[in-house]
Amino acid sequence: MFKLSATAFDAPAQARALADDRAGACVTFEGWVRNRNAGRPVLRLEYEAYAVLAEKEGERIIAEAKEKFPILAAAGIHRTGALALGELAVWVGVTAEHRGAAFEACRYIIDQSKARIPIWKREHYADGTTAWINCTEEARLKTLT
Amino acid sequence: MKAVQVQYFAILREQRGLAEEKLETEAPTPAALYDELRARYAFTLPVERIRAAVNGDFVAVSEPLQDGDTLVFIPPVAGG
Numbered sequence: 001m002f003k004l005s006a007t008a009f010d011a012p013a014q015a016r017a018l019a020d021d022r023a024g025a026c027v028t029f030e031g032w033v034r035n036r037n038a039g040r041p042v043l044r045l046e047y048e049a050y051a052v053l054a055e056k057e058g059e060r061i062i063a064e065a066k067e068k069f070p071i072l073a074a075a076g077i078h079r080t081g082a083l084a085l086g087e088l089a090v091w092v093g094v095t096a097e098h099r100g101a102a103f104e105a106c107r108y109i110i111d112q113s114k115a116r117i118p119i120w121k122r123e124h125y126a127d128g129t130t131a132w133i134n135c136t137e138e139a140r141l142k143t144l145t
Numbered sequence: 146m147k148a149v150q151v152q153y154f155a156i157l158r159e160q161r162g163l164a165e166e167k168l169e170t171e172a173p174t175p176a177a178l179y180d181e182l183r184a185r186y187a188f189t190l191p192v193e194r195i196r197a198a199v200n201g202d203f204v205a206v207s208e209p210l211q212d213g214d215t216l217v218f219i220p221p222v223a224g225g
Contacts, residue, residue, distance in 0.1 A: 031225045047224070048155050050217055052201050078224055090225050110225060118198070118217075119224035120155035132156040133223035135190060 002058025002076040002113075004049050008087065009077060015093050018073050023095035027102040029110050031090035033083045037133070041126035047080045047089065050118040054078070061112045069105040071096040076109055078119055146171060147212040149178070156220050160188050175199070176206035179218055190220055 015028050035042055062074045072095045079089050092109045096102040121133045146169045153161045161182075172178035175197035182188065196219040197206045203219075210216065 048158075050152070050154055050198070050219065053198050053203070053217070056202070114223075114225040116222065117224045118154070118219050118222055120220065121223040122155070132159075132220070134221035135156040135223075 002055055002062055002078075004051055004054055004080050004119075005077050006080050008079070009091070011088060011091050014075065014077060014091055018075060018093050018095045020072050020095055022097060023072050024097050025099040025102040026093065026095045027099065027106040028091065028093040029106050030088055031110070033085050033087045033089055035085050037123055040123075042085070043124050043126055044082065044084050045089075045124060046082050046122045047078070048120045048122070049078070049080050051080075054117050054119055057117045058113060061109055061116065064112070065094070065105040065108050068108065069096070069101040070098075071101050071105045074105060074109060076113060078113070078117070080119070147210060147214075149210060149213070150215040151178075151182075152215065152217045154217070154220070156190065157188060157218055161186050170210075172210060174207050174210055175204065175216055175218070178210065178216070179206070182218075194221055195219065 011030055015026055018026060033045055058076055065074050074094045076092045083089055092106050094102045094106045122130050123133060124130050148167060148169055150167050152165045158164050170178055172181055176192050179192045179195055197204055198217040198219060199214050
């Protein structure tokens with residue numbers, strides 16, 4: 001299950017929802033709003049999503065993870081809207097019989113999600129400017145180097 | 146002429162100044178329509194950095210556009 005959330009959500013509750021007597025491992029990832037990016041002080045940010053396709057692509061990524069790794073369950077949630085520093089922006093949870101598959105699948109899901117899901121991030125900087133991440137030449141050059 | 150519904154997100158929504166519009170176009174593909182709109186609205190991103198979705202799913206930007214399609218131009222994503 002992959003979904004978007006316009007409001008803050010409780011990560012431990014999401015992990016408990018994956019509870020399964022067969023599971024010997026539960027690996028979760030939390031992405032938080034950080035106060036710097038590429039050397040610039042960040043005050044807050046916004047996420048915008050193309051909701052229908054974001055959830056569809058997220059579900060595809062989770063289905064791929066289930067095919068690639070011997071896991072029991074996987075779920076992801078991504079925030080939309082305005083977020084403050086320290087807030088939970090994205091959560092991924094995976095259960096498996098053994099930890100290796102749970103770690104690998106969790107990594108796969110977050111990496112693919114960042115690369116493929118139609119969600120955009122605008123950072124607001126301390127100097128009053130803003131930028132859509134990956135959408136400006138400056139940001140692109142930074143990611144290429 | 147085809148009538149297509151176009152939705153904009155993020156940097157494209159801001160540069161266009163609206164989130165959605167209906168357009169009449171002769172453009173055969175999403176790539177061709179993007180180039181038309183880029184010239185009209187001064188979008189900063191080149192077509193090489195844009196993906197497209199038609200009727201709720203990803204398509205190649207070189208796929209044919211059909212009358213009645215809903216088209217979304219997808220600038221580079223940045224989740225997480």
